[in-house]
Amino acid sequence: MVRSGQRLNETSSLLFSEETGALDKRGAESAPGTPRGESPARDAGGLNTIKSVLQFVASPAFVEDDEAGGGVSLETLNRVCGRGFAPWEVHRPQQAVRELLTGGAFKGAVLDCGCGIGDNALFVAKYTTCTVDAVDILPKCIAFAEMKAGLRNMRGRVGWQCFDVLKWDSSPLASRTAHYDVVLDSGLLHFLGAEAKRRYLQVLHAALKPGGTLHLLALSDQETSPGGPTRVSRAELDALLGAEAGWSLTSVKPHYMELHPTFWGGRGQAYLASAQRL
Numbered sequence: 001m002v003r004s005g006q007r008l009n010e011t012s013s014l015l016f017s018e019e020t021g022a023l024d025k026r027g028a029e030s031a032p033g034t035p036r037g038e039s040p041a042r043d044a045g046g047l048n049t050i051k052s053v054l055q056f057v058a059s060p061a062f063v064e065d066d067e068a069g070g071g072v073s074l075e076t077l078n079r080v081c082g083r084g085f086a087p088w089e090v091h092r093p094q095q096a097v098r099e100l101l102t103g104g105a106f107k108g109a110v111l112d113c114g115c116g117i118g119d120n121a122l123f124v125a126k127y128t129t130c131t132v133d134a135v136d137i138l139p140k141c142i143a144f145a146e147m148k149a150g151l152r153n154m155r156g157r158v159g160w161q162c163f164d165v166l167k168w169d170s171s172p173l174a175s176r177t178a179h180y181d182v183v184l185d186s187g188l189l190h191f192l193g194a195e196a197k198r199r200y201l202q203v204l205h206a207a208l209k210p211g212g213t214l215h216l217l218a219l220s221d222q223e224t225s226p227g228g229p230t231r232v233s234r235a236e237l238d239a240l241l242g243a244e245a246g247w248s249l250t251s252v253k254p255h256y257m258e259l260h261p262t263f264w265g266g267r268g269q270a271y272l273a274s275a276q277r278l
């Protein structure tokens with residue numbers, strides 16, 4: 001039933017609350033392992049306003065204090081992401097992605113890894129001749145991205161996929177190993193613990209063609225605001241994307257991640273790194 005303050009998007013069967021900005025797609029919004037039909041409010045464990053989500057992300061509880069190096073759990077991702085409430089869900093492509101695009105960085109087959117609610121992938125698909133696939137672990141991110149594609153008359157322009165990218169070999173994109181000319185990661189790597197980061201970059205390496213390029217935007221250790229995901233250092237990038245791991249790190253520039261205007265002053269200090277698969 002559509003309640004007061006909600007409207008039904010007929011093309012996508014999505015419900016959008018004009019009071020809270022919350023998005024609900026019946027039967028598709030639940031995290032893996034949760035019953036279909038759960039409401040986003042229940043998925044979100046009480047984080048039902050933008051303010052409460054921003055406060056939670058800025059708190060120490062956002063990352064796991066574990067031996068694996070402080071990643072963000074799937075449960076936490078599911079509470080925070082995919083409703084347009086998270087600090088990085090700014091409803092436009094990241095400035096770094098806009099600069100990459102105007103610099104001619106996207107060509108051929110492109111994979112957007114950790115695409116969130118889809119703005120970067122849609123931007124690349126709209127302004128280039130690339131074929132674009134985009135993957136996120138959360139069904140509600142993909143549902144939101146598909147809705148945006150529909151509203152922008154871009155249905156079918158991005159191949160949306162929902163799976164854990166660390167499980168690439170059993171995913172629908174496994175047959176596209178060594179397929180991509182360009183992989184974009186805008187904000188996924190820094191959500192992973194230390195060991196998962198190494199495995200993740202092996203996946204991206206395998207997804208790229210030899211000579212293909214990874215463009216990575218990740219919060220840097222220059223960002224000292226409280227909370228948020230892990231930060232990467234220049235030394236960590238050198239180690240993760242070094243020749244021993246099969247990469248040539250061609251560029252690392254200080255940049256920033258655009259955020260909700262009331263979160264960390266609207267931006268987080270980041271590195272924009274580019275690396276070629278050897």
Ligand SMILES: C[S@@+](CC[C@H](N)C(=O)[O-])C[C@H]1O[C@@H](n2cnc3c(N)ncnc32)[C@H](O)[C@@H]1O
Binds near residue numbers: 088115118120141188
């Ligand atoms: C900080 S958000 C960035 C979203 C988007 N790229 C952007 O720039 O706005 C990171 C995204 O990575 C997704 N993610 C985290 N771990 C993942 C995994 N193992 N596999 C696929 N997606 C993942 C999250 O669900 C989240 O949407």
